[in-house]
Amino acid sequence: MVTTRRGAALTAVGACGALLAACSGAGGGGGDSGSHSVNVLMVNNPQMVDLQKLTAEHFTKSTGIKVNFTVLPENDVRDKISQDFASQAGQYDVATISNYEAPIYAKNGWLSPLTDRAKGDAAFDQNDVLPTIRESLTAQGQMYAQPFYGESSFLMYRKDVFAAKNLTMPEHPTWTQVAALAARADGARSGMKGICLRGQPGWGEVMAPVTTVVNTMGGTWFEKDWTPKVNSPEFTKAVAFYVDLVRAHGEAGAPQAGFTECLNDMTQGKVAMWYDATSAAGALEATGSPVAGKIGYVPAPVEKTKSSGWLYTWAWGLQKASKHQDDAWKFISWASGKDYEKLVGEQLGWSKVPAGKRASTYANPDYVAAAKAFATATKDALTAADPLAPGVQPRPAPGIQFVGIPEFTDLGTRVSQQISAAIAGKTSVAAALDNGQDRAQKVADKHKGQ
Numbered sequence: 001m002v003t004t005r006r007g008a009a010l011t012a013v014g015a016c017g018a019l020l021a022a023c024s025g026a027g028g029g030g031g032d033s034g035s036h037s038v039n040v041l042m043v044n045n046p047q048m049v050d051l052q053k054l055t056a057e058h059f060t061k062s063t064g065i066k067v068n069f070t071v072l073p074e075n076d077v078r079d080k081i082s083q084d085f086a087s088q089a090g091q092y093d094v095a096t097i098s099n100y101e102a103p104i105y106a107k108n109g110w111l112s113p114l115t116d117r118a119k120g121d122a123a124f125d126q127n128d129v130l131p132t133i134r135e136s137l138t139a140q141g142q143m144y145a146q147p148f149y150g151e152s153s154f155l156m157y158r159k160d161v162f163a164a165k166n167l168t169m170p171e172h173p174t175w176t177q178v179a180a181l182a183a184r185a186d187g188a189r190s191g192m193k194g195i196c197l198r199g200q201p202g203w204g205e206v207m208a209p210v211t212t213v214v215n216t217m218g219g220t221w222f223e224k225d226w227t228p229k230v231n232s233p234e235f236t237k238a239v240a241f242y243v244d245l246v247r248a249h250g251e252a253g254a255p256q257a258g259f260t261e262c263l264n265d266m267t268q269g270k271v272a273m274w275y276d277a278t279s280a281a282g283a284l285e286a287t288g289s290p291v292a293g294k295i296g297y298v299p300a301p302v303e304k305t306k307s308s309g310w311l312y313t314w315a316w317g318l319q320k321a322s323k324h325q326d327d328a329w330k331f332i333s334w335a336s337g338k339d340y341e342k343l344v345g346e347q348l349g350w351s352k353v354p355a356g357k358r359a360s361t362y363a364n365p366d367y368v369a370a371a372k373a374f375a376t377a378t379k380d381a382l383t384a385a386d387p388l389a390p391g392v393q394p395r396p397a398p399g400i401q402f403v404g405i406p407e408f409t410d411l412g413t414r415v416s417q418q419i420s421a422a423i424a425g426k427t428s429v430a431a432a433l434d435n436g437q438d439r440a441q442k443v444a445d446k447h448k449g450q
Contacts, residue, residue, distance in 0.1 A: 002439075006394070007126060025148045026199050028041060029349045035325065036064050036066065036095040036327060037065065037066040037067075037068065037327070038065060038066075038067055038068070038094060038322075038327050038328045038331050039067075039070070039091065039092045039093050039094070040067055040068065040092065040093065040094045040095070040331065041080060041084070041092040041095040041096070042072075042077065043071070043072065043073070043077045043096050043314060044072060044077075044260070045074075045259070045260075045314065046263075046282075046283045046352075047095065047148065047149055047279065047282070047314075047352075047354040048071065049071070050348055050352060051340075051430040052069050052071065052088075052128075054340075054343060054347065054348075054423075055067050055069075058244065058343055059334050059335075063206045063327075063334075065327045065330060067185070067331060068106075070148045071331075073258075073260070074202065074204055074205065074259070075201070075202045075205065077095075078204065078447055079407075081096075081097060081101075082101075082372055082409070084319070085105060085110040085111075085317070085319055086108070086110065088110065088320060088321035089321065090319060090321035090323060091324040092319060093318065093319060093323075093324050093327075093328040094318055094319070094322075094331060094332060095147065095315065095316075095319065096315070096316065097114045097145055097314075097315060097316065097317040098204075098312060098314060099136035099137055099145075099312060099313050100204075100399070100402050100404065100408075101316070101317070102136070102137045102139065102144050102145045102315065102361060103137075103138075103139040103144070104143065104406050106139040107139060107140075108382075109320060109427070110319065111144045111145070111317050111318060111319065111320055112144075112318040112319070112322070112325060113143070114142075114143050114144060114145065114318065114329070115141075115142045115143045115144040117329050117333075118143065118146070118333075121329075121333050122366060123333075123338075124333045125332075125337075125338065126143070128358045128359055129146075129147060129359075130358065130359050132150075132311060132382060133147050133150045133313050133357050135450055136311060136313060137313065137315055139317050145316055145318075146315055146333070146336040147313040147314070147315045147316075147336060147356075148313075148315060148335060148354055148357070149313065149314060149355060149356050149357055150279075150311075150312070150313040150355075150356030150357040150382060151277040151279040151310075151312050151313070151356050151378075152276045152277075152310055152311055152312070152356075152381030152382045152384070153209065153275065153276060153277055153278060153308075153309045153310045153381065154275075154278050154300050154377055154378070155169075155173060155178065155273060155274075155275045155298050155300060155301055156273065156274045156276070156280065156284065156295050156296070156297055156336070157169055157272060157273040157274075157295065157298070157395070158265065158269075158272050158294055158295065159294055159296040160294050161189065162181075162272070162296075162440050164188065165175070165188050167184055167185060169296060171299055172298065172302070173301045173302075174301055175213060175216070175217070175241065175301040175302070175303055176271070176303070177301070178195070178275070178301045179241070181248075181273065182194030182195040182245060182249040182250075182272070183249055185249075185272035185273065186248075186249045186272075188272055189269065191270060192269065192270060192271060192272055193249055193250060193265075193271050193272070194249035194250070194272055195239050195249055195271060195272065195273040195274065195275070196203070196250060196251045196257065196261075196262040196265050196266060196270075196273070196274040196276075197209060197242065197250050197251075197257075197274075198257060198258050198259065198262060198276075199254035199255045199256065199420055200255070200256055200257055200258035200261070201413065201416045201417045202258070202413060202422040203402060203408060203411075203412025203413045203416055204245075204411050204412075205258045205259070205416065206258075206420055206423075207216070207400040207401070207415065207416040208310060208312075208402070209242070209275055209276065209333070209401070209414045210238070210242050210416075210419060211310075211400070211402065212236045212300060212308045212309070212390075212401055213241065213308075214234070214235050214238040214239065214392070215305060215308055215391040215392075216238075216302045216303045217234055217237055217238040217241070217304060218234040218237075218238075218303070218392050219232060219234035219235035219236075219237070220234075220235070220391050220395060221290070221403050221411075221440060222396050222397075222440070222443075223393060223394075223395075223396070224395065224396055225396070225448075226396050226444040226447045226448045227444065228437055228440035228443070228444045229440075230415065230433050230436040230437040231430070231433040231434050235433060236429060236430065239401070239419060239422075239429050239432070239433060240429045243419065243429055247423060247425070251265050251270065251271055252270075252312055253307055254424075255420045255421075255423045255424040259276060259277060261367075262274050262280075263280055263283060263284075263408075266280070266284060266291065266295075267283070267284060267289060267291055269290065269291065275300065277312070277375070278309075278356060278374070278378040278381055278382070279354075280294070281351075281371070281373070281377075282352045282354075282371070282374075283352070285350050285351040285371065285374065286349055286352050287349045287351070292331075292351075292405035293373070295373065296373075297374045297378075298377070299369060299380070299381060299384070300381065303415055306384075306389070307381075307384040307386070308400075309382075309400075310385060310400040310401035311385035311387050311400055312401065313356070313357065315336075316332040316335060318332060326419075336417055338358065338360060340354075341353045341355070341358070341364075345364075345366055345367060350364075350366050350367045350369070350370030350371065351370045353371075355367070355371070355378065356378055356382060362375060362379050385400060386400070387399055387400050387404075396447070405443070405444045407446070410439075411436075411439050414435075414436070415435075415436035417438040418431075418433075418435055419432055419434060434449065
């Protein structure tokens with residue numbers, strides 16, 4: 001997902017709505033300034049919470065390197081990372097960035113290249129990282145981040161609920177079929193809704209699944225020549241479909257629901273289906289999960305394209321201004337390495353391994369046995385994802401659930417706020433997208449002039 005990047009910096013955009021509380025480890029963001037201490041800023045996804053629990057006993061104890069974690073919700077962590085790395089303040093040595101930020105941050109000189117460090121670390125085995133993930137974190141021939149886990153997207157559904165209601169999930173569903181199934185599954189059990197779809201504002205929240213629906217329904221943010229198409233009939237049809245579906249058969253509190261909220265709803269039996277990241281499956285199938293063994297997994301729904309799953313990785317970026325480069329690399333290589341996956345499997349259960357990044361994971365019999373419900377579906381989704389051609393027309397920049405340009409943080413977030421408002425019934429889809437078209441035109445004018 002690498003292309004020529006234009007613009008100097010990402011624009012930090014505040015999250016809409018009430019901020020969620022932060023959870024930080026000992027030392028918080030500032031931490032110990034000693035030579036054997038690193039400060040890590042990361043998103044509060046389940047895999048990162050597991051990492052936080054395992055680090056002191058299994059990394060610090062063997063290396064002497066203390067890790068000070070700051071853990072924040074997705075929208076908040078993106079803003080904080082952008083601010084700290086853009087200023088090169090060096091408050092945080094390492095942060096979770098994605099394949100969207102990595103090439104942009106690299107071009108701006110905010111990251112330390114990791115290619116040579118990985119080559120010099122035989123145990124790390126860089127070639128084991130899946131090619132699609134590796135390429136998405138590479139810019140100018142250098143790898144600028146190491147993946148913690150990789151993901152695509154697929155549709156998850158309650159097999160037991162479908163059986164009880166005599167519903168059949170197609171092997172390769174269309175969105176039209178999913179909408180019909182959501183209507184029939186709605187109310188299948190007391191308080192259960194037909195589907196969970198993100199509604200929370202954020203270019204990486206509601207805008208991620210919405211854009212995959214736009215792609216497969218024939219829409220695009222920009223045509224090849226940068227003509228904006230945000231209020232085109234195809235884009236409008238896709239967004240209206242998404243908004244109508246979540247309003248009619250979606251979860252309670254949908255305008256504030258993101259990945260975490262939908263994960264909780266699926267785990268607690270509040271929804272019959274959920275379209276989201278493949279990485280969710282590990283938590284759903286974990287030992288002790290009330291829905292373990294009850295979930296089915298099928299490819300992301302389509303309409304006009306053969307596939308529509310996204311490609312994404314949460315990866316470790318090393319800030320160029322960090323004064324603890326060697327210790328930071330030791331943490332990164334441990335957290336992204338094979339031994340850490342083995343540690344998670346043995347300590348927490350193999351279904352909770354942060355997968356989707358290494359070929360060896362899918363050759364590990366312990367993992368394959370524990371993740372048999374979703375391992376193949378995840379690998380197939382990652383393989384099918386095509387960030388260079390995710391829709392029905394050529395694009396000016398790569399990306400499936402985002403547009404790979406610096407301006408998308410602002411554009412995507414502002415459009416997402418309007419779509420979230422439409423889900424809440426506070427504006428119409430047409431008004432939301434007309435507003436988005438105006439903003440997209442300004443971005444297009446900038447790129448057309450370059």
